[in-house]
Amino acid sequence: MKILVTGGAGYIGSHVAKQLLETTTYQITILDNLSTGNIETIDILQKIREFHFVKLDLKEFEKVKELLEDKKFDVIIHFAAYSVVFESMQNPMKYYLNNTVNTTNLIECATKSRVKKFIFSSTAAVYGDVKQNINISENTPTNPINPYGMSKLMSEKIVQDASKVSNNFKYVIFRYFNVAGADMYFSENELSPRVGERHEPETHLIPLVVKTALGKRDILNIYGEDFDTPDGTCIRDYIHVEDLASAHIEAIDYLDENSSDIFNLGYSRGFSVKEIVNNVKEITSINFKVEVVERREGDPAFLVADNSKVLEKMKWRPKFDSLEAICKSAYEWEKSL
Ligand SMILES: NC(=O)c1ccc[n+]([C@@H]2O[C@H](COP(=O)([O-])OP(=O)(O)OC[C@H]3O[C@@H](n4cnc5c(N)ncnc54)[C@H](O)[C@@H]3O)[C@@H](O)[C@H]2O)c1
Structure with missing residues (x-):
């Protein structure tokens, strides 16, 4: 199985890549532009097991398309995004362009190159300010109060719409709490x-x-x-990054027998x-x-x-x-x- 991890040089992506390299024999490719990720992280991961690292920005649509057509990935785990809430309020376009527009292109290339499974990093920020002190379920209405949360909610809708018209494109959307x-x-x-x-x-x-x-x-x-x-x-709700990461590995197998879905990840x-x-x-x-x-x-x-x-x-x-x-x-x- 061939897996593309976008944002694998970053915090969460590197833990998922590490678990994939340690516990599976899948062929791993990491794509990252190193904007908030680190090349040292890539070097450390290479010592666990060798993989293909592509330094590329998702905004380079043609190159992303070529990579996906060339490699024919089975699974994409998509972490690459900006995620500083305060910054998103000052510079919303930076967030919509990277988190929503680049994700839209990635999904378009994924469906065209017949990627079967898409695992997407979303966030509890899609729920916004839930006034009552009760645990939030996936049925809680979404109501983001900042461009970061909105950029992720829009991406969720795009993943879902893409899957509706392509039977072979399944997704798991994870809404992380505090990692x-x-x-x-x-x-x-x-x-x-x-x-x-x-x-x-x-x-x-x-x-x-x-x-x-x-x-x-x-x-x-x-x-x-x-x-x-x-x-x-x-x-x-603080969730250990190792537990969060293992849910992504589980999601790959989950989609063999189950339909696409959205899950909260917290304790x-x-x-x-x-x-x-x-x-x-x-x-x-x-x-x-x-x-x-x-x-x-x-x-x-x-x-x-x-x-x-x-x-x-x-x-x-x-x-x-x-x-x-x-x-x-x-x-x-x-x-x-
Ligand atoms: N950390 C949290 O608590 C948390 C909570 C909820 C959701 N999330 C989501 O999880 C994902 C990963 O978060 P993180 O904390 O690991 O962030 P991070 O900044 O550490 O990692 C993101 C990675 O994506 C890369 N990247 C960003 N834009 C890119 C682009 N255009 N092209 C290629 N690479 C690009 C960065 O260089 C970085 O390595 C994000 O989508 C974020 O929204 C994180």
Whole structure:
């Protein structure tokens, strides 16, 4: 089987590529323009098992078409996108062009070159600000409140429409909640992640907390402590990147026997900002400076998945549903940089 991973030099794509290289014999090609991904990540993955790396921007439509016609991939796992919410509000066109227009072209080339399975990275941002503090199921109405979420929702619709007119083009759309943690690789009994999260600028909470613990940042800002939650800080559903990655591998087989579908990926439980901070302080025994500042616009109090659909329909089972595993692996990864 031939698999194309777009965005495989990035955070999530590299974990999926790593699992594909380690646990399958599929022929892997990674396409990435290295805009937010790293060539070091590609070098590390090459040591696990050799694969074909194509440095290419998805906006180069003709080259994407040639690659797909030439390689005749069976499966595409599509991660390549921009994903900084704040930036999408300042520069919406950057997001619509890369996330929606380039995805549209990729899907067009995929259906023409007879790709059979398309696995797409979507996001809980498609749900927008769900006011009640209840777990979000796939039936919750979508209502993105920023161009990032809208660019992904539009791509979801395009994948679905393409599949409607092509019986041989099936999809799984995954809506990720908060992805965190790093490679659970052990060397001489020590957790030693080979790949992990490396965003610039970093906007995700857990890497920011571990950077502060390591002295790479002076202070950790908590944006508001007057939310309608037990300790007043926002609650999110943090899913270990290794579990998130294994769902993609499972989705490949799932589509052999099942029809296309949309699934949330989270653990159906949340942790508050203060719980994350305390956990990192505890596991590292480092006390660092924390300051509560004003709320940010558009931050919902509570964003937690209802993951019953994926557990019911897929064989996928999480293995790292532990805040310690998430924070410890993120910490060890950050320490190694
Ligand atoms: N990280 C999260 O918590 C999270 C949550 C929800 C959804 N997602 C989605 O998951 C996917 C991966 O996210 P990530 O955190 O790994 O991001 P990332 O920025 O680390 O990885 C994205 C990769 O895509 C590449 N890329 C971007 N545009 C490209 C283009 N035009 N052509 C070729 N390559 C391109 C980048 O160089 C990078 O390697 C994205 O689609 C994102 O929207 C992420």
